[in-house]
Amino acid sequence: MSLLSADGLVKEFGGLRAIDGLSVSIDEGELVGVMGPNGAGKSTFFNCVSGVIQPDDGTVSLNGTDVTGDAPESLAHRGLVRTFQNTRELETMTVRDNVRLAAPDQPGERTLPALLRSGSMQEREEAVRERADELIEMFELDHLADEYSSNLSGGQRKLLELARTLMLDPDILLLDEPFAGVNPTLTGEIADHVRDLNNDGMTVVIIEHELETLTELVDRLVVLQQGQLLVEGEPEAVLEDERVIEAYLGGDAE
Amino acid sequence: MSALDRLPSGHGDRALIAGVVCLLVGALFALTPLRVQLPSAFYVFVEVGILFVIYGVLVLGLDLQYGHTGLVNFGHVVFFAVGAYATAMLSAQDTFAGIGLGYPWPLGLAAGVIAAAILGAAVSLTSIRLRGDFLAIVTLATAEIFHSVFVNFDNIFGGNVGILGVPRPIAALVTDSDTRLVATLLVLGGVTLLTLAIVTRLTEAPYGRVLRAIRADELVTRSVGKSTITYKTQAFVYGAALAGFAGGLFALYNGAVAPGFFTIQVTVTVWIGMLLGGAANHRAVLAGLAIIMGLRLVSRFALDVTPVSGDVFASIRLIVVGLILVAVIRYRPAGIWGDPQELGVDQ
Incomplete structure (x- = not known):
């Protein structure tokens, strides 16, 4: 059964159809890459699926439940978490707090337990701190843990964003250009992390322009063009597909 | 190290202790024949000090909204005024003009907090989903509207004269004017310190982390599963309730409210x-x-x-x-x- 499926999604901005009847289905445990030229609708697809924007038409279902138009916070509770194309750090917070924030089920996030400093809050916070430190260490950010995240480099921000999403222990992770603006060494590192997560059973969908890394990493590639599904299949086959070559080189190219 | 040690608590607990001490010493002056005499040059300092501790509750509420959550409230005085008027109208006995129901003052004070919180909730429900600058405009406008209402509905709010005859619980206990001033400063100062302890607890807890995350980036905060609208509404209402509380304290200290105090x-x-x-x-x-x-x-x-x-x-x-x-x-x-x-x- 597919874990996440989008069926006939449509989203218009003004007169422009950013996605136009797009249907994509992701199975549990898959590692899927989404590619396509600029303006193909990749980010809009992510935005519709993750509740950041409402699709004009079509449905999104997660684990068999219709979640079309659900808010990002409710999707996060259902196990779908995403990152953003331009890394969005909580710059005015430290690396540690960025990661701790994402912890689910913290009773201390409600007024009364917070005021009473309830035992359940203390207990949970201790677990949260431990887990956050683990993730920070895993992504080799421990020397930066007390820095404000505004002081991090582009690549470090990508790592932090990944650490933060993992705090939620998601079933499905949507990564929007995790390698953009990241140096080759760090790209390799992030790719390794993603592969490990997938091997541990997490379903991952990646939007990426860095085709070399992407094709090596994923089980399946989905290519979008002008808001529609152009081709999907195994990476090698997709990259050799004439329609894909034409889409990337432009329709008029010889 | 136990979990209790690891959670930050220092400032909040110190404020709690200092607040209780202030209240106890203030009560000592209010309830025993103990008297103090102030040099006359000191009066003005104590009077401004009393206003400062009342405004202190106001600024703590505003900081919860703006400093921690990033909500721009340019009409904070309206919640102060509504709290003061509600307290005054419920507890005043011989008002010169306007309504005075003569209930016990604690009831009035509670009503002041609740009225300001309700107004805060109404403002948040209409505006908190909008972009930040709209909230600023709505709060500014709300303050102006209420100011005209207080001035123009004479038979309810007493017009420019306001509501007189509000009970003054501390003044009722202490007849000597010097001791009264000192007792008032200590009691209200204690209340402000307790308020400081409460907001510190709230913001040092994971609750405060969510508020600061909203200020930093609301979408990210939502995408990690936090219902930001709920938090923004709560922060706004808590800030408004604190302002209402400050307003009630002001009315019970001053013995009268009038639009001129709430500009x-x-x-x-x-x-x-x-x-x-x-x-x-x-x-x-x-x-x-x-x-x-x-x-x-x-x-x-x-x-x-x-x-x-x-x-x-x-x-x-x-x-x-x-x-x-x-x-x-x-x-x-x-x-x-x-x-x-x-x-x-x-x-």
Whole structure:
């Protein structure tokens, strides 16, 4: 059964159809890459699926439940978490707090337990701190843990964003250009992390322009063009597909 | 190390203890024949001090909204006023004009808090989903609307005269005027310290982390599963309720309320105090408020030693206060004790 499926999604901005009847289905445990030229609708697809924007038409279902138009916070509770194309750090917070924030089920996030400093809050916070430190260490950010995240480099921000999403222990992770603006060494590192997560059973969908890394990493590639599904299949086959070559080189190219 | 040790608690607990001590000493003056005598030059300091601790509750509420959550409330005085009027109208006995129901004052004070919280909830329900600058406009407009309502509905709110005959619980206990002033300052100061302890607990807990995350980036906060609308509404309502509480305290101290006490000047003073001290830091906003109120007080004395007329002096005072603010913003844009990185401003 597919874990996440989008069926006939449509989203218009003004007169422009950013996605136009797009249907994509992701199975549990898959590692899927989404590619396509600029303006193909990749980010809009992510935005519709993750509740950041409402699709004009079509449905999104997660684990068999219709979640079309659900808010990002409710999707996060259902196990779908995403990152953003331009890394969005909580710059005015430290690396540690960025990661701790994402912890689910913290009773201390409600007024009364917070005021009473309830035992359940203390207990949970201790677990949260431990887990956050683990993730920070895993992504080799421990020397930066007390820095404000505004002081991090582009690549470090990508790592932090990944650490933060993992705090939620998601079933499905949507990564929007995790390698953009990241140096080759760090790209390799992030790719390794993603592969490990997938091997541990997490379903991952990646939007990426860095085709070399992407094709090596994923089980399946989905290519979008002008808001529609152009081709999907195994990476090698997709990259050799004439329609894909034409889409990337432009329709008029010889 | 136990979990209790690891959670930050120092400032909040110290404020709690200091608040209780202030209340106890204040009660000692109020309930026993113990008397103090103040040198007459001290009166004005104690009076401004009382106003400062009342405004202190106001600024803590505003800082919860703006400093921690990033909600811009340019009409903070309206919640102060609504709290004061509700307390006054419920508890006043012989009002000169307007309604006075003569209920016991604790009931009035509770009504003040609730009325301000309800108004806060109404404002949040209509505006909190909008972009930040809209909330600023809505709150500013709300304050103006209520000001005209208080002035124009004479038979309900007493017009420009306001509501007189509000009970003064401390004054009722202490007849000697010096002791009364000191007892009032101690009791209200204690209440402000307890408020400080409460907001500190709230913001140091994971609850405060969510508020600060919303200020930093609401979409990210939502995408990690936090219902930001709920938090923004709560922060706004709590801030409004604190302002209402301050309003109730003011009414019960002053014995009367009138529109003249609730002008935009109040909003401006607490905003300046907050920004001067450093938003998102409870003790800093109180210190900033003390500076701006102290500056105004001290400049009054300067009049006596300057060879200019009162009018000229008033203008000079405004210029001096303005220059100090410009200097602070130029050299310490996050406020004197504010953390520029935490507030995201360039130093």
